[in-house]
Amino acid sequence: MKSKIQTIIVLLFSLVLFYSTSLQAQEPLGDRMKEKLKSEEFNVTFLLQTFGNVTFTDRNFNSGNGYELDANRLGFRGVLDGKFSYRFQLEYTDAPSILDARMGYHFSDNFEMQVGSFKPRLSADLDPNPGITDFIDRARITGAMMNNREIGITFLGENDGFNYAFGMYNGNRLQNENDGRFLYTGRLSYTFGNEGNSLELGLNGAFNQTKMERVGKSGLTSMGDRELFGIYAEFNRDPLFGTVEYLQTTFDAQELQAEETISGFYATLGTNLSERDQLIARWDHLEYNLLERNSELLILAWKRKITSLFSIHINALALMDSEEYDGENQFGLKANFQFQF
Numbered sequence: 001m002k003s004k005i006q007t008i009i010v011l012l013f014s015l016v017l018f019y020s021t022s023l024q025a026q027e028p029l030g031d032r033m034k035e036k037l038k039s040e041e042f043n044v045t046f047l048l049q050t051f052g053n054v055t056f057t058d059r060n061f062n063s064g065n066g067y068e069l070d071a072n073r074l075g076f077r078g079v080l081d082g083k084f085s086y087r088f089q090l091e092y093t094d095a096p097s098i099l100d101a102r103m104g105y106h107f108s109d110n111f112e113m114q115v116g117s118f119k120p121r122l123s124a125d126l127d128p129n130p131g132i133t134d135f136i137d138r139a140r141i142t143g144a145m146m147n148n149r150e151i152g153i154t155f156l157g158e159n160d161g162f163n164y165a166f167g168m169y170n171g172n173r174l175q176n177e178n179d180g181r182f183l184y185t186g187r188l189s190y191t192f193g194n195e196g197n198s199l200e201l202g203l204n205g206a207f208n209q210t211k212m213e214r215v216g217k218s219g220l221t222s223m224g225d226r227e228l229f230g231i232y233a234e235f236n237r238d239p240l241f242g243t244v245e246y247l248q249t250t251f252d253a254q255e256l257q258a259e260e261t262i263s264g265f266y267a268t269l270g271t272n273l274s275e276r277d278q279l280i281a282r283w284d285h286l287e288y289n290l291l292e293r294n295s296e297l298l299i300l301a302w303k304r305k306i307t308s309l310f311s312i313h314i315n316a317l318a319l320m321d322s323e324e325y326d327g328e329n330q331f332g333l334k335a336n337f338q339f340q341f
Contacts, residue, residue: 030309045075046341047131054333062332069093071130111157120150120185121165122204124232131340136315140286141247141264143217147173163189171210181209196238204230226251239272261289276305295322
């Protein structure tokens, strides 16, 4: 039965790939939608994603065999009177929920204040929206160490190649309640070169005083005073592009009654095969100091823009030397068909 499911899914993926290569880039309706729904003052965004998973080894790897909905979002954003900005985004995958609800004020072209709920700017991998990430899933260090959204205030800007962001948040995801302790974050980066031939080097750091904080998707709870730091480098020299990032967090884990350290890195290298196609590879390393969850994940991805709104992504996965699976290597495929406006 398992082999039949795998065969059906692979055949479906193959059919989608075959027909996607023959579609023409004529999209007058898409152009009219952009004219009506996108402007500086009022910009509507949609994101619809459907995943297909194939596992060739352990059924628990790669979410097993089947299909799933991932990011299905509706958002609104804009800039009013040249100084005030807003962003409101809802997630509809399970039940309607607020992701982003922020307002901003531009003191100048290079300096802005934002308040509300939004990403805390602690990882280069977390920055892009899920519709334009290099791979279907984000790097595992991002999910293991941090929360995707926080409520608070941040100041950000740029000056002569330098970019910075410093914030203070509740430190407990999107919960309104706070214990009077806060998450403090900072990022500083510098970009060499210009678009098409650039190198960005950056530092991230955070200190979360909040007690009983759930640490990302690690399943662990911080007793307070959690530290996080990281470094990253991004380059773009057409047709090549890539990112290397290292993150580490240390905290007292309630479940372990001891200090745990989670660390890891990823290295990504990609090339633009054409205006519509990309081929990307990643080495993703994750390790825990106390828990037996260390492993290496290798990913090879192909991304194709069918039109400016529709795209398909295929990821081949190989999980190596995983302590979670008693050292047995795991293999699978993941596909994403998406609409992004």
